[in-house]
Amino acid sequence: MTVDQALDIPVGAQPADVPSASLEAEAAVLGACLMATPAYDPVVDAMQVLADDGDWYDGGHETIWRAIVSLHGRSKPTGVPMVEAELRRGGSLARVGGTLRLSQLAAQACGPAEATHYAEVVHGYARLRRYQATLVRGMQMARQADPGNVSEAMAAHQTELEHLAADTSGGDDMFGRLADHLDDHLMGLETTVEAAAVTGLSDLDMVLKMRPGNVIVVAGRPAMGKSAATLGVALANASSGRPTLVHSLEMGREEVTNRILSSTARVGLHHLMEGGPAVTDDDWSRIARRLPDLKALPLWLDYTPRVTPGLIRSRIKALIRQTGRAPLVIIDYIQLMYTDQRNNRQTTYERVSEVSREIKIIAEETGAVIICCAQLNRGSEHREGKRPQASDLRDSGQLEQDASGIILLHREDAYDPESPRAGESDLIVGKNRNGPTCTVTVAHQFHYARLRDMSPHTDPDD
Ligand SMILES: Nc1ncnc2c1ncn2[C@@H]1O[C@H](COP(=O)(O)OP(=O)(O)OP(=O)(O)O)[C@@H](O)[C@H]1O
Numbered sequence: 001m002t003v004d005q006a007l008d009i010p011v012g013a014q015p016a017d018v019p020s021a022s023l024e025a026e027a028a029v030l031g032a033c034l035m036a037t038p039a040y041d042p043v044v045d046a047m048q049v050l051a052d053d054g055d056w057y058d059g060g061h062e063t064i065w066r067a068i069v070s071l072h073g074r075s076k077p078t079g080v081p082m083v084e085a086e087l088r089r090g091g092s093l094a095r096v097g098g099t100l101r102l103s104q105l106a107a108q109a110c111g112p113a114e115a116t117h118y119a120e121v122v123h124g125y126a127r128l129r130r131y132q133a134t135l136v137r138g139m140q141m142a143r144q145a146d147p148g149n150v151s152e153a154m155a156a157h158q159t160e161l162e163h164l165a166a167d168t169s170g171g172d173d174m175f176g177r178l179a180d181h182l183d184d185h186l187m188g189l190e191t192t193v194e195a196a197a198v199t200g201l202s203d204l205d206m207v208l209k210m211r212p213g214n215v216i217v218v219a220g221r222p223a224m225g226k227s228a229a230t231l232g233v234a235l236a237n238a239s240s241g242r243p244t245l246v247h248s249l250e251m252g253r254e255e256v257t258n259r260i261l262s263s264t265a266r267v268g269l270h271h272l273m274e275g276g277p278a279v280t281d282d283d284w285s286r287i288a289r290r291l292p293d294l295k296a297l298p299l300w301l302d303y304t305p306r307v308t309p310g311l312i313r314s315r316i317k318a319l320i321r322q323t324g325r326a327p328l329v330i331i332d333y334i335q336l337m338y339t340d341q342r343n344n345r346q347t348t349y350e351r352v353s354e355v356s357r358e359i360k361i362i363a364e365e366t367g368a369v370i371i372c373c374a375q376l377n378r379g380s381e382h383r384e385g386k387r388p389q390a391s392d393l394r395d396s397g398q399l400e401q402d403a404s405g406i407i408l409l410h411r412e413d414a415y416d417p418e419s420p421r422a423g424e425s426d427l428i429v430g431k432n433r434n435g436p437t438c439t440v441t442v443a444h445q446f447h448y449a450r451l452r453d454m455s456p457h458t459d460p461d462d
Contacts, residue, residue, distance in 0.1 A: 020057070020125060020128060020129050020132065021057030021058075021125045021129070022121055022122065022125055023057065023058060023061075024108070025118045025121035025122050025125075026056055026057065026058055026061045026122050027061075027104075027105050027108040028108055028109065028110035028114070028115075028118040029042075029046050029050075029110070029115060029118045029119050029122055030061060030064055030065060030068070030105045031105045031106050031107065031108045031109030031110065032046070032109045032110050032111075032112065032114070032115045032118075033046060033065075033068045033078050033115075034068075034078065034079060034080050034083060034102060034105055034106040034109065035079070035106055035109045036077065036078050036079065040112040042112060042115035043068060043069070043072045043078055044072075045115045045116045045119065046115050046116070046119040047069065047072075048116070048119075049116060049119035049120050049122075049123050050065070050119050050122060050123055054126065055122055055123050055126035056122065056126070057125065057126070057129070060095065060096040060097060060101070063087070063092050063095065063096050064083065064087070064096055064102070064105070067083050067086040067087050067090065067092075068083060070086065071083065071086055080099070080102045080103060080106055083102060084099050084102055127164070130164055131161075131164060134157075134160045134161060134164055137157075137160065138157040138160070138161075141153050141156060141157055142157075149306070151304070151311070152306060152308070152311070154314075155308060155310035155311040155313075155314050155340070156308070156310050156340045156341070158310060158313070158314050159309070159310035159313055159314075159340055162313060162317075162365075166365060193209075193211075195209050195210050195211075196210050196211055196212045196214070196242075196326070196328070196367075196369045197210040197233075197237050197242060197244075197328040197369040197371075198210075198233075198236055198237050198240050198242070199232075199233045199236060199237075200232060200233060200235070200236020200237070200239070201232075201233075201236075201427070201440065201442055201451065201452075201453055202453050202455070203440040203441075203442075203453065204407075204427055204429075204440045204442075207429055207432065207435045207436055207438055207440065208405055208407070208429060208432060208434070208435060209434045209435055210328075210369045210405075210434075211369070211404075211434060212326060212367035212368070212369065213363045213364040213366075213367055213368075213369070214363065214369050214370075214404040214405065214433070214434070215359055215360050215363050215369075215370045215371075215372065215402055215403050215404055215405075216369065216370070216371045216372070216403060216404065216405040216406070216407065217334075217371075217372050217373075217374050217393070217399055217400075217403040217405070217406045217407070218230055218371060218372070218373050218374070218407045218409065219373070219374040219375070219376050219388065219390075219392070219393055219406065219407070219408050219409070220375075220376060220388065220408060220409030220410070221375075221376050221378075221380065221381070221388065221414070222375065223414065224409040224410065224411060224414060224425075225409055225411070225425055225444055225446065225451065226332065226333065226373040226374075226409060227250065227251065227259070227332055227373065227449075228259070228263075228444070228446060228449050228450055228451060229407075229409060229425075229427075229451050230246075230330045230332055230371055230373055231246065231256070231259055231260065231263065231330075231332075231449065231450075232263060232450045232451055233328075233330065233371060234246050234299060234328070234330050235260065235263065235264060235297070235299070237328045238297040238298050238299040239293075239297065241298065242298070242325065242327070242328060243298045243300070243319050243322075243323040243325050243326075243327040243328070244297075244298060244299050244300070244327055244328045244329075244330070245299075245300045245301075245302065245315060245316070245319060245327045245328070245329045245330070246299070246300070246301050246302065246329075246330045246332070247302045247304070247307050247312065247315075247329070247330065247331045247332065248301065248302070248303055248332050249305070249307055249331070249332060249333065249336040249337070250332055250333060250336065251332070252303060253301070253303050255273075256301060256303075258272040258273055258449075259449040260294070261287055261290075261294075262447075262448050262449045262450075263448050263449045263450035264290045264293075264294060265283070265286040265287045265289070265290040266286060266448055267279070267283040267286050267287060267448075268283075268447055268448070269446075269447055269448060269449050270447070271283055298323060300315075300319065300327075302315060306338055307331070307336070307337050307338065308337065308338050308339060308340045308355075309337070309339070309340060309355060309358035309359060309362060310340040312329060312331070312359070312362060312370075313362045313365075313366070315329075316329060316362065316366045316368050317366065320366065326366050326367035326368040326369075327368055328368070328369045328370075328371065329368050329369070329370045329371070330370075330371045330372075330373075331359075331370065331371070331372045331373065332373045333372065333373035333374055333375060334352065334355060334356070334359070334372040334373065334374050334399065335348075335352055335374060335375055335394065337352075337355045338351070338355075339351055339354050339355060339358075340358075349396055352396040352398070352399065353396045353397075353398035353399075356372075356396055356398045356399045356402045357398060357402060359372065359402070360402040372399070372403075374393055374394070374399060375394045376388050376392040376393060376394055376408070377392050377393075377394040379391070379392040380392050380410075386410070386415055387408075387410050387426075387428065388408040388409075388410055388428065388430075389408070389430060390406045390408065390430040390431055392408075393406075400431070403431060404431075404432075404433040404434065405429065405431055405432050405433060405434070406429070406430045406431040406432075407427050407428065407429055407430070408427075408428040408430050409425060409426070409427060409428075410425070410426045410428060411424065411425045411426065411444060412424070423443055423444060424441050424442070424443060424444070424454075425441070425442050425443070425444040425451055426439050426440070426441055427439065427440040427441070427442060441454060442454060
């Protein structure tokens with residue numbers, strides 16, 4: 001059985017009539033690079049398409065390509081004599097077939113205008129082989145999957161497929177001259193940019209303009225109000241008609257639903273948690289008044305206990321298919337997430353860092369805004385005034401780096417119930433890529449599981 005050198009998968013496992021490489025196309029591209037002239041340089045064209053390592057089926061071709069790229073990077077010519085000398089220096093000339101092989105490749109060169117086309121053929125086959133390898137791995141995962149958690153195996157496989165599908169090499173519009181996009185950009189400036197998500201807290205919405213692809217971290221010491229704050233954001237955002245998804249890793253369905261009812265209908269949370277006669281007639285009629293609006297909300301809740309980036313990606317994609325819009329996603333809280341690949345040897349720091357990087361990639365890929373709750377370490381408690389800072393983020397400095405915005409929750413009455421500022425919560429905007437850093441003060445009403453603007457509300461029922 002032969003083995004694909006780039007991917008280490010058994011080629012013999014594929015039907016014989018399905019080619020998994022074109023050695024002719026590989027030779028045509030390399031040959032063109034070996035015949036480059038000062039007037040036409042196919043190396044640049046080929047490099048646009050073949051940015052990935054491992055696109056070459058033939059290992060010798062890969063080695064020759066690396067020598068060409070290395071010479072090109074040093075502004076040296078890439079003709080046969082130079083490439084031969086480069087390979088000899090690296091001790092790999094004999095392994096690729098010697099000078100004779102380089103001359104044969106030069107003789108197979110495609111025309112100058114065809115280098116991009118043949119490079120695309122080489123890259124296309126490489127993608128096809130990666131796709132085949134992913135399916136083989138998917139089958140292995142399916143065989144070993146835990147029947148109690150098939151969704152997890154599916155999400156991991158789906159993540160691999162989506163990484164593969166999001167091919168960023170080649171002639172897409174990720175690369176280009178400033179002038180190519182300037183006119184479109186200026187036309188775009190004539191339209192007011194609508195925030196991708198809203199918090200419902202008016203002063204905060206003024207400073208924190210959430211854009212598609214942003215990751216916002218809402219952090220605080222335990223019981224500061226992270227869940228109350230972010231569930232409030234979810235309700236406000238969904239009430240504005242924007243699809244919203246909450247991953248609640250800490251609270252179950254009952255508690256989250258009670259908090260939603262309490263906060264929207266202004267019914268004491270302790271009444272709902274107790275149930276039975278504790279829920280008064282007045283509570284029931286308040287809930288009944290809010291019910292039609294609540295039922296109409298584009299709000300999805302996920303209580304899956306083992307949440308991974310792969311699961312979040314697949315939920316976002318499903319909501320985009322269903323609603324046509326990238327949702328706001330809330331994760332309560334990030335330190336409880338797992339990575340897609342089970343790795344028991346990973347430290348908490350490594351796990352949270354990896355999850356943070358993945359979340360940022362998912363937000364950018366899908367255009368979703370992702371708000372992550374995060375726990376802070378005890379750093380602030382040794383500080384005068386006990387005010388938290390972004391550097392208190394527990395378990396990962398990566399979170400601080402990846403976030404476009406960081407909101408730190410602080411309230412004086414958590415430390416001093418007699419404080420003159422009892423009932424107030426400070427939302428310290430400690431990092432803000434799209435606006436200023438500042439502190440927004442709101443009122444907390446934890447008996448209704450919510451935060452509110454300090455200014456009076458016009459709705460008498462509110
Ligand atoms: N029924 C209730 N009545 C009044 N206050 C409550 C009630 N239930 C919870 N609280 C308070 O609400 C505050 C905020 O709780 P919340 O769960 O939003 O905080 P958190 O920062 O997410 O906490 P954690 O990090 O522990 O999950 C806490 O101080 C909690 O004691």
